[in-house]
Amino acid sequence: MSEEKKLLMPDYIQEVSRGLKIKQIQDADATGDTAAAYDQWRNASGRTKMPGILKCFGQRPDFLRQVMQFSNTVHFSEGHLSRRYKEMIASYVSFLNRCPY
Amino acid sequence: MPTKIKIVEDAQATGDIAEAYDYWRASSGRKQVPGVLKSLSARPDFLKQAVDFSNTIQFSDGHLSRRHKEMIGSYASYLNNCAYCLDSHAFFLKQQGASNQTVAALMEGNLDKAGLTPAERALLDYVGLITQAAYRSSLEDVQKLRDAGWREEQIAEAVYIIALFAMFNRIANAFGIPPQNYMGLGKLTS
Numbered sequence: 526m527s528e529e530k531k532l533l534m535p536d537y538i539q540e541v542s543r544g545l546k547i548k549q550i551q552d553a554d555a556t557g558d559t560a561a562a563y564d565q566w567r568n569a570s571g572r573t574k575m576p577g578i579l580k581c582f583g584q585r586p587d588f589l590r591q592v593m594q595f596s597n598t599v600h601f602s603e604g605h606l607s608r609r610y611k612e613m614i615a616s617y618v619s620f621l622n623r624c625p626y
Numbered sequence: 627m628p629t630k631i632k633i634v635e636d637a638q639a640t641g642d643i644a645e646a647y648d649y650w651r652a653s654s655g656r657k658q659v660p661g662v663l664k665s666l667s668a669r670p671d672f673l674k675q676a677v678d679f680s681n682t683i684q685f686s687d688g689h690l691s692r693r694h695k696e697m698i699g700s701y702a703s704y705l706n707n708c709a710y711c712l713d714s715h716a717f718f719l720k721q722q723g724a725s726n727q728t729v730a731a732l733m734e735g736n737l738d739k740a741g742l743t744p745a746e747r748a749l750l751d752y753v754g755l756i757t758q759a760a761y762r763s764s765l766e767d768v769q770k771l772r773d774a775g776w777r778e779e780q781i782a783e784a785v786y787i788i789a790l791f792a793m794f795n796r797i798a799n800a801f802g803i804p805p806q807n808y809m810g811l812g813k814l815t816s
Contacts, residue, residue, distance in 0.1 A: 546768045547785065548778045584782040585688065591679040599672045623761040 550583030562586035566593055578626060630802035634667040646670035650677050658815045661803030662710065662794055684790060689783040693722035694749065697732065698787045701750050704735045705757045708795035710805045717808035748774035749784060756788045
């Protein structure tokens with residue numbers, strides 16, 4: 526990382542950018558039920574690369590499927606709150622929890 | 627005692643909410659829906675998913691044992707000041723065979739007096755770190771867990787459980803669900 530970029534980034538982002546702290550199962554390494562759960566997300570989203578946050582759940586593909594389902598139920602859809610307000614909440618909570626991802 | 631945010635009680639539930647409550651009753655074999663699940667009554671579809679994913683990741687053996695999961699849940703609930711969850715998960719921990727001394731010490735957040743193995747101590751120190759400031763955890767912190775004998779998939783599962791308690795502790799505290807006093811009664815409610 527350039528010195529200039531380091532100056533612009535808070536310490537906690539530099540820490541995160543050092544690399545993964547716990548091993549993830551990457552797209553190319555996924556086999557069995559993990560590969561099947563990843564495929565399910567790719568088919569539903571129409572995208573090809575799994576988001577890092579979902580790969581955190583690669584060790585428990587059964588749980589990963591449930592996480593994708595309840596995220597769609599309660600966050601990625603209109604409910605009692607609009608999608609816009611849900612993303613307002615999520616953005617501010619992520620700021621407070623220092624989660625740059 | 628009224629809750630801070632309104633919940634739908636067992637007797638008042640109709641339609642989808644009644645159906646979601648029955649879903650939990652069928653899954654648990656019990657009658658009185660726990661307050662933390664009634665907190666989800668505004669979204670009965672989400673409530674049923676919460677029953678399912680809690681069974682998948684917390685209320686079953688996985689990469690971690692039920693007992694270690696309840697140790698994590700009890701200590702995280704202590705750190706998050708969730709009296710409701712601490713009472714119920716300390717009781718579940720006791721049901722999983724933990725000694726009275728371990729349960730009592732964890733209810734006071736006292737890891738030194740909990741009679742933990744070095745591996746369990748490393749795990750609960752990590753629970754403290756992730757619960758209080760996950761962003762501050764380092765490669766070295768995770769290496770301490772590996773050195774204590776925890777496998778990568780066990781560390782991953784511990785993180786899911788710590789996060790699960792971050793969620794339910796906040797829900798129980800925001801709604802203000804009164805503790806069920808399982809520890810005082812020495813048993814679950816019916």
